[in-house]
Amino acid sequence: MKDLIKTKFVTGITVLATLILAGVAVFTAIRLYQLKGEPVAPNVPVSEPKAYSCEEYKILLNTNGIVRIINSSTETQPSRTIDLIVNGTSLGNFTIPALDPESDAILGGINLPTGDFNWSITGDIFCQGDSSGTQHETSLCQTFSFSVNAQTISPTPTISVIPTQSPTSTPAPTGQITQAPTPTPFPTSTAAVSASVTPVQPPLPDTGVSLYTLFGIGLGLFIIVGSILLAL
Known part of the structure; x- marks a missing residue:
């Protein structure tokens, strides 16, 4: 047992x-x-999304009062709302349309005062600052900035126009927004585009x-x- x-x-x-x-x-x-299906070595590089570059998103204003927004990056930029102020007087809130990669749009036209002027843009974290003189460089919150030039503008074949907006009138300057006409070619300026290198993951070996x-x-x-x- x-x-x-x-x-x-x-x-x-x-x-x-x-x-x-x-x-x-x-x-x-x-x-x-x-x-x-996973990399053999733990240090194999993995591609990451491209970081936002503030130098590739610009707001241009020429001497005729035409405001243009240019997106030179390869990323789609969302719609934004800004408040445009000239010589301390608000011209009202305006909506910047969403821009596809490497595209631009005309926001509209404003009546500029005679001679030199000061102007500023306020909005979300990506779009606010001030500038003055004939050559404008905005200073924005945190690390974001826009290059703004009051002398030159580069017209392109594809243009989106924002409907007319009429802010409260003030003595000077006139705050009336008019629909942008068909742009007349102005002396062109070339926007510098920052190049970036995206690491490419090597093919995985057959284990x-x-x-x-x-x-x-x-x-x-x-x-x-x-x-x-x-x-x-």
Whole structure:
């Protein structure tokens, strides 16, 4: 009787150990199959989205009062609302349309005062600052900035026009926004575009684990079935 109990006990321990080892084998095989599509080395470079470049999004104002927005980047820029102020007088809130990559739009025209003037733009975190003189450089909150030039503008074939908006009139300057006419070519200025390098992930090597994965799963199942048959 004691020998029978001892034999059953040893058999049970053997079956339990076999099942544990079989489970480990199956888990390892499945994990190897999952890792087949991942980089072998942990330091393989991974591409990241291009960072926002404030130098590639500009607001230009020429001497005729035409306001143009240019998106020179390869990213789509969302719509924004700005408040345009000339010589301390607000001309009202205006909506900048969303711009596709490497596109531009005309916001409208304003009546500028005679001679030199000061003007500023306020809006969201991407668009606010002030400037003065004939050559304007805005100073914006945090690290964002726009280059604003009161002398030059580059017309392009594709132009979007924002409907007329009429702010509260003031003595000087006149705050009436008129619909932008068909642009007359002005002396062109070239906007500098910052180039960026996007790291390219090298192709993954063929690890060749498919055969070993199938072999490991089959061996694990064989051990489980054999253990059950031995216990019977």
